[in-house]
Amino acid sequence: MKILMLTALAAVAVSVLPASAQDDAVTxxxxxxxxxxxxxxxxxxxxxxxxxxxxINSRGGLLGEKIIxxxxxxxxxxxxxxTAATDVLGKAAKMIMVTCDFDFGxxxxxVAESQNVIAFSSCAADPKFGVQGIGKNAYTxxxxxxxxxxxxxxxxxxxxxxxxxxxxKDTMVEYTKSVCDSFEARWTELSSAExxxxxxxxxxxxxxxxxxxxxxxxxxxxxxxxxMFCGAVNGxxxxxxIRAAGIDLPLLSSxxxxxxxxxxxxxxxxxxYVAVYGSAFGNDPDPKVNDFVKSFSAKYxxxxxxxxxxxxxxxxxAWAKAVERAGTFDTDAVRAELDKFTAEPxxxxxxxxxxxxxxxxxxxxxIMKIVNGKHEPIERFITTKLPKVSx
Amino acid sequence: MTFAIQTLIDAISVGALYAISALGIGLLFGIMxxxxxxxxxxxxxxxxxxxxxxxxxxxxxxxxxxVVVVLLALTVERLAFRPVRNADPATLLIASFxxxxxxxxxxxxxxxxxxxxxxxxxxxGQAIQVETVRIxxxxxxxxxxxxxxxxxxxxxxxxxxxxxxxxxxxVDFRMARLMGVKADRVIAVxxxxxxxxxxxxxxxxxxxxxxxxPAMGLQLALVGFVATVIGGMGNLPGAVLGGLAVGAIxxxxxxxxxxxxxxxxxxxxxxxxxxxxxxxxxxLFRSAAERERV
Amino acid sequence: MTLLRxxxxxxxxxxxxxxxxxxxSLGEGxxxxxxxxxxxxxxxxxLAIAGIVRPSxxxxxxxxxSLAGLLPETIARLGVALVPEGRHIFEGxxxxxxxxxxxxxxxxxxxxRDALERIYDAFPILRQRRTGxxxxxxxxxxxxxxxxxxxxxxxxxLILDEPSLGLAPIMVDKVYKILRDLRQQGVALLLVExxxxxxxxxxxxxxxLANGAVRLSGASADVLSSxxxxxxxxxxxxxxxxx
Numbered sequence: 001m002k003i004l005m006l007t008a009l010a011a012v013a014v015s016v017l018p019a020s021a022q023d024d025a026v027t028x029x030x031x032x033x034x035x036x037x038x039x040x041x042x043x044x045x046x047x048x049x050x051x052x053x054x055x056i057n058s059r060g061g062l063l064g065e066k067i068i069x070x071x072x073x074x075x076x077x078x079x080x081x082x083t084a085a086t087d088v089l090g091k092a093a094k095m096i097m098v099t100c101d102f103d104f105g106x107x108x109x110x111v112a113e114s115q116n117v118i119a120f121s122s123c124a125a126d127p128k129f130g131v132q133g134i135g136k137n138a139y140t141x142x143x144x145x146x147x148x149x150x151x152x153x154x155x156x157x158x159x160x161x162x163x164x165x166x167x168x169k170d171t172m173v174e175y176t177k178s179v180c181d182s183f184e185a186r187w188t189e190l191s192s193a194e195x196x197x198x199x200x201x202x203x204x205x206x207x208x209x210x211x212x213x214x215x216x217x218x219x220x221x222x223x224x225x226x227x228m229f230c231g232a233v234n235g236x237x238x239x240x241x242i243r244a245a246g247i248d249l250p251l252l253s254s255x256x257x258x259x260x261x262x263x264x265x266x267x268x269x270x271x272x273y274v275a276v277y278g279s280a281f282g283n284d285p286d287p288k289v290n291d292f293v294k295s296f297s298a299k300y301x302x303x304x305x306x307x308x309x310x311x312x313x314x315x316x317x318a319w320a321k322a323v324e325r326a327g328t329f330d331t332d333a334v335r336a337e338l339d340k341f342t343a344e345p346x347x348x349x350x351x352x353x354x355x356x357x358x359x360x361x362x363x364x365x366x367i368m369k370i371v372n373g374k375h376e377p378i379e380r381f382i383t384t385k386l387p388k389v390s391x
Numbered sequence: 392m393t394f395a396i397q398t399l400i401d402a403i404s405v406g407a408l409y410a411i412s413a414l415g416i417g418l419l420f421g422i423m424x425x426x427x428x429x430x431x432x433x434x435x436x437x438x439x440x441x442x443x444x445x446x447x448x449x450x451x452x453x454x455x456x457x458v459v460v461v462l463l464a465l466t467v468e469r470l471a472f473r474p475v476r477n478a479d480p481a482t483l484l485i486a487s488f489x490x491x492x493x494x495x496x497x498x499x500x501x502x503x504x505x506x507x508x509x510x511x512x513x514x515x516g517q518a519i520q521v522e523t524v525r526i527x528x529x530x531x532x533x534x535x536x537x538x539x540x541x542x543x544x545x546x547x548x549x550x551x552x553x554x555x556x557x558x559x560x561x562v563d564f565r566m567a568r569l570m571g572v573k574a575d576r577v578i579a580v581x582x583x584x585x586x587x588x589x590x591x592x593x594x595x596x597x598x599x600x601x602x603x604x605p606a607m608g609l610q611l612a613l614v615g616f617v618a619t620v621i622g623g624m625g626n627l628p629g630a631v632l633g634g635l636a637v638g639a640i641x642x643x644x645x646x647x648x649x650x651x652x653x654x655x656x657x658x659x660x661x662x663x664x665x666x667x668x669x670x671x672x673x674x675l676f677r678s679a680a681e682r683e684r685v
Numbered sequence: 686m687t688l689l690r691x692x693x694x695x696x697x698x699x700x701x702x703x704x705x706x707x708x709x710s711l712g713e714g715x716x717x718x719x720x721x722x723x724x725x726x727x728x729x730x731x732l733a734i735a736g737i738v739r740p741s742x743x744x745x746x747x748x749x750x751s752l753a754g755l756l757p758e759t760i761a762r763l764g765v766a767l768v769p770e771g772r773h774i775f776e777g778x779x780x781x782x783x784x785x786x787x788x789x790x791x792x793x794x795x796x797x798r799d800a801l802e803r804i805y806d807a808f809p810i811l812r813q814r815r816t817g818x819x820x821x822x823x824x825x826x827x828x829x830x831x832x833x834x835x836x837x838x839x840x841x842x843l844i845l846d847e848p849s850l851g852l853a854p855i856m857v858d859k860v861y862k863i864l865r866d867l868r869q870q871g872v873a874l875l876l877v878e879x880x881x882x883x884x885x886x887x888x889x890x891x892x893x894l895a896n897g898a899v900r901l902s903g904a905s906a907d908v909l910s911s912x913x914x915x916x917x918x919x920x921x922x923x924x925x926x927x928x
Contacts, residue, residue, distance in 0.1 A: 035500075036504065040505035205610065206610050207610075208408065208610050208614075211530075215646070234607070240600060244516035244527060246518055262506060263508055264507075265510060265601025558775070562775050567775075569761055571787075573758045
């Protein structure tokens with residue numbers, strides 16, 4: 001009974017806290033997909049962002065103020081994004097973090113833009129997420145999809161010494177198309193068009209089988225040195241089918257294939273390379289990332305599913321740094337500081353923003369290799385020739 | 392040549408899966424004018440059942456999938472479709488969307504939306520080499536299982552009293568009832584059969600993809616519906632042929648289209664469907680003599 | 686002994702009334718003709734008895750039992766067989782399969798086989814075409830099939846809606862021969878025809894429907910010779926009874 005009353009009291013205390021703490025607290029808003037189909041992709045970044053808030057608060061807060069968070073569920077519906085953003089902005093959010101995808105995150109960011117509030121997407125990898133596509137207050141903590149593709153091309157060519165490639169592209173989302181297209185452009189520069197021995201497309205959801213794509217890969221003689229695999233949702237299914245068909249070629253992929261949740265489909269998968277933000281498995285070459293994974297696991301009981309969580313941590317980190325430098329929460333001043341970021345060492349990696357470009361194109365990605373179903377880090381790598389950004 | 396034979400095997404194997412989907416959809420459409428989009432979730436629930444039992448003895452897991460899916464199908468019929476059974480087809484369609492949406496979101500609530508990898512029947516990853524052609528065991532099992540199932544359902548529909556009643560109900564439900572065929576029974580058996588077929592699809596699909604995700608059955612149900620349209624609504628052999636045709640055409644288009652056009656493969660498939668609807672609204676596989684009486 | 690009694694039956698399709706306060710009765714082994722113009726409500730009457738059309742008021746009693754709210758299949762299993770207009774042969778089913786649908790009551794393989802053989806004896810053409818599709822038969826053969834499979838239901842009341850519609854005269858002869866035989870065997874018949882020309886050959890009594898209501902009823906010969914008949918077809922108002 002006593003415990004019950006205490007809990008009740010605590011609940012009352014918590015519920016009145018934001019109001020009473022209004023004067024010495026600053027609010028960060030999270031209009032995110034807390035439920036529905038996009039929820040898994042917002043879950044890690046959100047938890048990491050809350051962890052970043054804890055870290056800052058434990059160091060005494062921001063400009064002497066405690067950071068508090070408000071969440072609002074977009075229910076994985078782009079239309080609900082605007083409502084959710086209005087909701088958290090109505091609770092005086094000074095910055096909002098939106099969904100890890102242009103289509104799902106933009107509606108919320110547009111509302112923030114109209115109220116002159118900074119909106120960060122955790123990991124929307126489309127350069128449109130920024131000044132050109134939304135407005136001057138929109139940023140994304142991702143590394144642009146075009147850099148990811150070019151990076152994988154250069155790494156495969158220069159570091160692995162691969163000579164020929166087969167390109168397999170999931171056409172369901174813009175992201176994977178962009179990764180494969182930028183891969184192809186950079187690969188062609190480094191090698192030649194002829195060294196691309198074949199290319200094919202599939203649809204991550206509509207193709208119940210990629211049997212036909214697999215038969216085409218196998219029909220190549222000689223076989224390519226590796227397959228550039230631009231897959232995302234249900235990528236595990238495609239990899240299972242590829243390996244089941246006896247294709248043991250190295251597969252290269254980008255951060256959409258991060259995580260071990262799909263690996264059970266292909267026990268003892270090997271020769272699979274993936275470029276990620278950082279290792280979610282506690283073996284990152286950067287000890288700072290491993291510490292993050294440790295405190296994440298301590299707080300939530302499980303390690304982050306993918307390295308995307310790092311982007312969420314760095315959203316809060318970046319904004320807090322800019323606020324400190326500006327000495328105010330004023331959006332215009334904070335934005336001016338953000339736009340001065342040059343190779344800023346954040347949890348997610350070196351981060352650069354300019355008044356024109358609110359996405360990273362030159363931040364190294366961690367290349368990991370899956371050996372017998374285990375992720376092993378290789379190195380951080382970034383293409384030496386930055387792709388031309390088009391919006 | 393190898394590529395051609397390989398593609399042909401792919402086409403049959405993909406088409407076989409679609410054929411069973413189409414038969415399930417076609418059966419219920421025939422009996423009660425219901426386009427059962429919830430069949431996609433019958434398959435998905437089967438896959439999740441297998442995922443949860445991935446470490447169990449496979450025959451047990453497979454049996455569990457069949458039992459769970461059949462019970463789900465019967466429950467859905469009882470709770471969702473029976474109350475609106477006599478409503479117009481549009482109402483039934485909306486009811487099936489509602490059931491599908493409900494089940495899909497239920498799966499998201501229970502398991503999250505992130506796909507879950509698991510390994511079932513890893514032995515099917517093996518292949519047998521015939522000359523230069525490498526036939527994955529899974530293809531052989533898919534073709535064998537679907538043929539067996541189609542044959543089984545075919546014999547059931549042709550030789551058993553209930554089967555004949557179902558065929559009669561599928562073409563003229565009212566007349567069948569006027570002759571004493573029990574509506575509740577026929578519909579329940581129809582849902583049970585659709586459940587068994589969905590469960591078999593889910594086992595094959597799980598073995599192929601090793602992935603459970605909440606919306607994975609949608610495409611199968613959609614193709615099943617398209618296949619019944621192509622085959623002729625209410626015409627069960629037509630639905631099976633339609634399913635085979637859609638699967639085979641998809642695979643063949645993927646194989647022969649130049650890379651730039653492959654992205655639009657679905658558009659070609661659906662253009663073909665529209666052409667069928669315009670030129671032969673009664674379906675591809677319905678003979679002229681049968682048509683006269685309709 | 687009254688087999689079928691209909692009291693004050695009304696039915697409507699939406700706002701359009703199809704039957705108004707219809708009352709009639711039919712004794713065991715009796716044959717009742719129902720005639721009337723197109724749209725008079727004849728088919729609706731048959732469908733209401735069979736449980737397809739739900740009446741808005743009134744009641745139908747079969748063998749003393751109210752059929753209100755019963756499912757069509759339950760009514761069929763009670764012994765009411767309807768051969769609806771248009772015959773409704775099952776497409777894609779063979780002649781024999783069409784017949785088998787009617788065999789609800791017969792238990793056991795042998796009993797079913799015997800019942801089927803008796804029907805084949807009565808309808809030799811069906812035996813001849815047993816493995817062919819029912820829809821491939823000629824119109825008259827289809828009508829025979831429709832009647833035959835209804836008989837396999839072992840009905841106590843057989844309702845036929847326009848059995849001679851669209852048939853060649855020779856086929857009509859054949860169908861009426863069958864109906865006369867059935868009557869001999871003591872099956873109660875409710876025979877609906879738009880064209881009353883031949884109804885007296887079979888029906889003891891005849892009811893004339895117009896605008897969903899009974900306009901005329903009585904012994905067939907009287908009704909059909911009455912000069913009120915043509916008025917009923919034209920939709921006269923008053924209800925006459927031929928003495």
